[in-house]
Amino acid sequence: MKLIAAMSGGVDSAVAAARAVEAGHEVIGVHLALSSNPQKYRSGARGCCTIEDSHDARRAADVIGIPFYIWDMAEEFHDGVVENFLSEYSEGRTPNPCLRCNEKIKFAAVLDRAKGLGFDGVITGHYAQMHETEIGRMMYRAIDPTKDQSYVLAVLNTEQLAGAHFPLGDTVKDDVRIEAKRRGLYVANKPDSHDICFVSSGDTAGWLRDRLGSEVGSIVDEAGTKLGEHKGAYTYTIGQRRGLGITVPAAGGEPRYVLKIEPKTNTVVVGSHEALAVTKIIGDRPIWCGPEPVINTEFRGFAQVRAHGSPLPCTYLQTGTEIKVDLDEPLFGLAAGQGLVVYDGDRVVGSATVASTE
Amino acid sequence: MTIYLDHAATAPINEAAIDALNIQMRKLGNASSIHNPGRSVRKDVEDARHKLSELIGANPSEIIFTGSGTEANNLAIKGFFWQHPDRNLIVTSAFEHHAILDPVEWLVEHEGAEQVLIPITKAGVIDLDFLRKIVQTRGSEIAVISIMHSNNELGSIQPIAEIVKIAGDIPVHTDAVQSFGKVEFDFAALNVTAATISAHKIGGPLGVAALILKRGLDLTPVLHGGGQEREIRSGTLNAPSIVAFTAAAEYAIANMATNFKKIRELRDYFVTELKKCVTDVSINSITDPALPGIVNATFLGTESDALLLLLDTEGISASAGSACSAGVPRPSHVLVALGLSESDADASLRISIGTTNTKAEIDQVLAILPSVVERARNAFVVSELN
Numbered sequence: 250m251k252l253i254a255a256m257s258g259g260v261d262s263a264v265a266a267a268r269a270v271e272a273g274h275e276v277i278g279v280h281l282a283l284s285s286n287p288q289k290y291r292s293g294a295r296g297c298c299t300i301e302d303s304h305d306a307r308r309a310a311d312v313i314g315i316p317f318y319i320w321d322m323a324e325e326f327h328d329g330v331v332e333n334f335l336s337e338y339s340e341g342r343t344p345n346p347c348l349r350c351n352e353k354i355k356f357a358a359v360l361d362r363a364k365g366l367g368f369d370g371v372i373t374g375h376y377a378q379m380h381e382t383e384i385g386r387m388m389y390r391a392i393d394p395t396k397d398q399s400y401v402l403a404v405l406n407t408e409q410l411a412g413a414h415f416p417l418g419d420t421v422k423d424d425v426r427i428e429a430k431r432r433g434l435y436v437a438n439k440p441d442s443h444d445i446c447f448v449s450s451g452d453t454a455g456w457l458r459d460r461l462g463s464e465v466g467s468i469v470d471e472a473g474t475k476l477g478e479h480k481g482a483y484t485y486t487i488g489q490r491r492g493l494g495i496t497v498p499a500a501g502g503e504p505r506y507v508l509k510i511e512p513k514t515n516t517v518v519v520g521s522h523e524a525l526a527v528t529k530i531i532g533d534r535p536i537w538c539g540p541e542p543v544i545n546t547e548f549r550g551f552a553q554v555r556a557h558g559s560p561l562p563c564t565y566l567q568t569g570t571e572i573k574v575d576l577d578e579p580l581f582g583l584a585a586g587q588g589l590v591v592y593d594g595d596r597v598v599g600s601a602t603v604a605s606t607e
Numbered sequence: 608m609t610i611y612l613d614h615a616a617t618a619p620i621n622e623a624a625i626d627a628l629n630i631q632m633r634k635l636g637n638a639s640s641i642h643n644p645g646r647s648v649r650k651d652v653e654d655a656r657h658k659l660s661e662l663i664g665a666n667p668s669e670i671i672f673t674g675s676g677t678e679a680n681n682l683a684i685k686g687f688f689w690q691h692p693d694r695n696l697i698v699t700s701a702f703e704h705h706a707i708l709d710p711v712e713w714l715v716e717h718e719g720a721e722q723v724l725i726p727i728t729k730a731g732v733i734d735l736d737f738l739r740k741i742v743q744t745r746g747s748e749i750a751v752i753s754i755m756h757s758n759n760e761l762g763s764i765q766p767i768a769e770i771v772k773i774a775g776d777i778p779v780h781t782d783a784v785q786s787f788g789k790v791e792f793d794f795a796a797l798n799v800t801a802a803t804i805s806a807h808k809i810g811g812p813l814g815v816a817a818l819i820l821k822r823g824l825d826l827t828p829v830l831h832g833g834g835q836e837r838e839i840r841s842g843t844l845n846a847p848s849i850v851a852f853t854a855a856a857e858y859a860i861a862n863m864a865t866n867f868k869k870i871r872e873l874r875d876y877f878v879t880e881l882k883k884c885v886t887d888v889s890i891n892s893i894t895d896p897a898l899p900g901i902v903n904a905t906f907l908g909t910e911s912d913a914l915l916l917l918l919d920t921e922g923i924s925a926s927a928g929s930a931c932s933a934g935v936p937r938p939s940h941v942l943v944a945l946g947l948s949e950s951d952a953d954a955s956l957r958i959s960i961g962t963t964n965t966k967a968e969i970d971q972v973l974a975i976l977p978s979v980v981e982r983a984r985n986a987f988v989v990s991e992l993n
Binding site for chain 2: 277316318319320321361362363364365366367
């Protein structure tokens, strides 16, 4: 096959590209420039589009022996990911930009462009597995549970997944690093990327404050009694306990947690740990990674609501426009906007965006 | 198979230059040393300087060897600016190379300079009336006027002699890296104050170039050190590269007329056939007076990086605008200066034909181009739909 390898400059995408070449595919390396003003050097937490990263990606492509190009996706990334991140936060939701980037950039803008240019698909260094099964080509969790990234890929529909290749899903990260070293890829020991790539400082709250303002609002309890003030409701996370800025202690002295963020009134609602408990989740905008489950029929499976969260045993059904999940055990702290991913064992069934919880 | 159509970026080194380089690299001695080996190397450098000066219509002492065309341009721009503390204005054109535009911008940001960019006419030459006006109204403020001898993306040759006349006493520098060795270029006849030439554009080695500066003039140096070149440029003389530069220049000039005719014929053939085999293509490059081998074309409804990728896959090397330091492609400022929209500029390619190209190669490119353009258009349509 003719494939485009999306190369971030990290060790995973470099090894993924090398494996695809070894498997006999015709591979071209592409680094996505996601910022129109790439930072010159890494400082503190690393961003994903520094000059250094593009050089690392180019060097890896040279060592592997494949052509290398840089694709400017800054506009698409800004419009599709960064703007969405801001608008979601300003509406009191907690988005995951990596899901959005996979859905709108890596396996949409890049995949479409690759196909237009005559390529068959896109290779990335994501940790997930694609298997041919009786019901078609399905996505499964990676064998390394600490690196499994099927959660952030569950926003891809079957058409997108048909053009997606994840050569690292069957390998643990330590072995990928060893392989990189064996292959002479000098990014072998490069640290993993963390945080949100476009928030180069790592201070997401500060980044949001700079863009959404820091209007003072109230922190209230469930009865509406004012307990303190905050500087921007969107810098809080559901389930957050520390640094709330509450001046009135609880009567019994028990800790309080963020229960709700109300952007319209710029209010943060806090309460007890028990009040965070969620057993029912409704997600909208469903995307199916394989065959669509029969409508209004209950299935047993697992739900996952964070990139590195645990699989939670549950019963789920889909209505055509929503996925409804009943958890066996309560989950503490879940925000609207988070990704809800449903699994059948290790197979990814599909995903939705958390709309409401009970 | 590689079909190299990027001669304006760098040209293949010629055998005469390789031979000169090989012989000289085996010789021991620093040209500034007073002992016998040093004197021997110095003689080789001065012989090369002498020959080169004849080829360019200059005096030997007017040649200041540098490490690159960029360095020579920096020396000219910064040197003239710093040499005239009472003159704050730098006049250049909107389609200069970044090796001119960026030092000027640096002086604006850090040294309080002011820049005026002369606009470009549809014919791909600078607006002489604009220059006349600025010289008439603000002539006493101008530290230097720097206009390229020929444009690297359009090929158009600039009216340098006319510019010199308009400038009067104001120093005029011309970046002639694309012209020297390919078209008539005579330093004395043009009567410019300074000019930049470079070896690797004409079959010489990388890492050597020269600023030609009129005798008796002084420039504030950019590099300080041993003062080897007229106390204006410091650094141990790169004898092997200098000798090879002259060898390449001799070869280029001896064959200039033949090569000009051959390359121009290939260019004209390519353009004529291109219009027949690809739809919605417009030619931006200039035919006359111009460099012989530059073709710049806009392929409507494409993106240049997609065209370059697909051509590269087919073994064809071409070029587009410049890239930023992270390698992100940018629409060519030259085409924007010519009046193209950013999206049209972004859909344009430069093909620069050189001495080693053949008609068979051009035919192969013409055979491949329609499908490349079609695929680039498919990818563009898809990305626009998202």
